[in-house]
Amino acid sequence: MAVSARRGTPLTLEEISSTALRLIDEGGVEGLSMRKLAAELNVNPMSLYHHVASKDALIRLICATIQQRVRIPPDDGTPWQDQLRALAVAYYRHARSHPAMWTHLHAHPEIIEDRTLVIWATLYRILRQAGVPEPELRRTSDVLHAFVTGLITTEVQGHVPDDPDETARTFDTAVHLMINGLASYSAR
Amino acid sequence: MAVSARRGTPLTLEEISSTALRLIDEGGVEGLSMRKLAAELNVNPMSLYHHVASKDALIRLICATIQQRVRIPPDDGTPWQDQLRALAVAYYRHARSHPAMWTHLHAHPEIIEDRTLVIWATLYRILRQAGVPEPELRRTSDVLHAFVTGLITTEVQGHVPDDPDETARTFDTAVHLMINGLASYSAR
DNA sequence: GCTCACAGCCATACGCCGTATGGTAGCGTC
DNA sequence: GACGCTACCATACGGCGTATGGCTGTGAGC
Numbered sequence: 001m002a003v004s005a006r007r008g009t010p011l012t013l014e015e016i017s018s019t020a021l022r023l024i025d026e027g028g029v030e031g032l033s034m035r036k037l038a039a040e041l042n043v044n045p046m047s048l049y050h051h052v053a054s055k056d057a058l059i060r061l062i063c064a065t066i067q068q069r070v071r072i073p074p075d076d077g078t079p080w081q082d083q084l085r086a087l088a089v090a091y092y093r094h095a096r097s098h099p100a101m102w103t104h105l106h107a108h109p110e111i112i113e114d115r116t117l118v119i120w121a122t123l124y125r126i127l128r129q130a131g132v133p134e135p136e137l138r139r140t141s142d143v144l145h146a147f148v149t150g151l152i153t154t155e156v157q158g159h160v161p162d163d164p165d166e167t168a169r170t171f172d173t174a175v176h177l178m179i180n181g182l183a184s185y186s187a188r
Numbered sequence: 189m190a191v192s193a194r195r196g197t198p199l200t201l202e203e204i205s206s207t208a209l210r211l212i213d214e215g216g217v218e219g220l221s222m223r224k225l226a227a228e229l230n231v232n233p234m235s236l237y238h239h240v241a242s243k244d245a246l247i248r249l250i251c252a253t254i255q256q257r258v259r260i261p262p263d264d265g266t267p268w269q270d271q272l273r274a275l276a277v278a279y280y281r282h283a284r285s286h287p288a289m290w291t292h293l294h295a296h297p298e299i300i301e302d303r304t305l306v307i308w309a310t311l312y313r314i315l316r317q318a319g320v321p322e323p324e325l326r327r328t329s330d331v332l333h334a335f336v337t338g339l340i341t342t343e344v345q346g347h348v349p350d351d352p353d354e355t356a357r358t359f360d361t362a363v364h365l366m367i368n369g370l371a372s373y374s375a376r
Numbered sequence: 377g378c379t380c381a382c383a384g385c386c387a388t389a390c391g392c393c394g395t396a397t398g399g400t401a402g403c404g405t406c
Numbered sequence: 407g408a409c410g411c412t413a414c415c416a417t418a419c420g421g422c423g424t425a426t427g428g429c430t431g432t433g434a435g436c
Contacts, residue, residue: 010413033393044415046395051413055394107295109345136361143339143362150338151331157297173324174331181369198384221422232386234424239384243423379436386429393422400415406408 011043013051013061021062021101028100029059059104063111066101070094072118080129084182085175087122088148092155092171099156106149120145131186144178199231201239201249209250209289216288217247247292251299254289258282260306268317272370273363275310276336280343280359287344294337308333319373332366 019040023032034055038045052058071094073086095102105111123141132140151174155167207228211220222243226233240246259282261274283290293299311329320328339362343355 034395035393046416047414049395103295106341107291107345109342139358139361140365142342142358143365146339146342146362147335147365148338150334150336150341153294153338153341154297154330154334157295170327170330173327174334177328177331177335177369178365179369180372181365181367184368222424223422234387235385237424377436379434381432381434383432384430386427388426388428390425391423394420396419397417398415399417401413403410403412405410 011041011047011051015041016048016051017058017062017065020058021066021098024062024100024104025098029104032059060111062101063105066094066098067105067112067117069097070119072122075122075125080126080186081179083126083129084179087119087126088171088175088178091119091148092152095152095156102156103153106153127182130182132182133185140182147174147178199229199235199239203229204236204239205246205250205253208246209254209286212250212288212292213286217292220247248299250289251293254282254286255293255300255305258307260310263310263313268314268374269367271314271317272367275307275314276359276363276366279307279336280340283340283344290344291341294341315370318370320370321373328370335362335366 016037020032020037023037023040032055034048035045038048041048048058052061071090073083073090075083120141123144124137127137127140127144128134151171155170204225208220208225211225211228220243222236223233226236229236236246240249259278261271261278263271308329311332312325315325315328315332316322339359343358
């Protein structure tokens with residue numbers, strides 16, 4: 001099989017993508033290069049191309065992988081306000097775990113525009129509980145998703161001071177704004 | 189002065205930055221290269237460096253320039269709800285005029301973090317009219333700004349269909365959500 | 377009118393990048 | 407032993423940002 005002279009074991013896709021993700025975490029997406037990645041893996045740059053079609057494809061793969069790792073809270077029967085908050089928090093934690101990748105993903109939504117993801121289903125369910133009428137569901141969930149991603153992006157980039165208390169308060173303000181904004185639906 | 193052999197007139201900073209902005213509009217920030225820019229200006233790549241310290245500095249310059257072109261609506265005495273909407277629309281139009289640059293700016297907020305900008309002052313004013321208490325102003329404006337940028341980013345990237353009607357409706361939904369969210373302040 | 381500093385421009389080169397092309401080493405199968 | 411296949415690699419091409427150092431024409435000072 002002609003395993004690399006410099007390594008004992010053969011390369012795997014998993015090893016490539018996890019190392020790439022680590023490099024991205026450390027130096028941003030711009031900080032990732034196929035050559036650095038190869039060096040990190042003790043391998044010739046061109047060897048990577050036997051497992052991955054291109055750098056772009058690798059990045060898409062990584063995006064898809066981490067996208068599936070969001071820990072969506074299940075329907076626990078609590079009021080929709082609590083569930084909305086829990087969902088936002090889950091999304092935030094997810095973004096926090098790989099800030100650079102998140103920012104890139106948010107700036108290139110064409111990479112993954114899979115609307116069938118669990119997160120959308122969950123959001124729909126919560127909004128229905130909040131009394132949002134069916135024809136407004138799509139629009140409202142788009143808007144809320146945009147709101148939350150905007151908020152997370154702002155915080156993930158440390159545009160705001162790093163004080164965790166302040167972050168939590170800002171998050172609270174945002175969630176309250178959204179909940180109050182939705183309240184007019186359930187009032188009917 | 190040794191004007192370029194290939195051009196009649198000397199290069200100007202204005203000419204450089206406006207051409208660069210055009211290239212960015214056409215091909216995204218990644219599509220801009222100092223070499224292409226020089227070719228576009230009929231000039232040697234290194235000539236640019238007599239007017240600009242680096243590519244990064246050029247991009248920062250462009251960001252700062254267009255940032256000053258937002259047409260902030262003046263205080264016209266109308267209710268804060270209308271003014272908030274007008275501000276959001278102005279911001280949206282601004283983003284629309286240079287989508288690629290906007291996306292880049294939004295993904296790298298450290299480029300311009302000038303909080304003294306008119307937009308913040310305007311937002312503060314409107315929020316005061318809405319009854320937001322002074323200690324909450326900073327947080328609330330941060331959140332609203334994040335909301336709007338999130339929304340705009342989503343739309344600017346065409347993640348949503350291009351139908352202008354649908355865009356307008358989504359925008360309406362968002363503005364109503366924010367206004368309703370803030371209403372709890374003025375209710376007091 | 378002469379000198380000289382300097383602004384404006386350019387040629388060359390270095391070290392990065394992604395990746396096309398065309399190998400080569402070792403394995404399993406017949 | 408021939409063959410194909412998988413995994414890996416060497417070399418090379420065209421792009422990038424920009425450091426370095428040189429050229430040239432202009433205008434100020436005398």
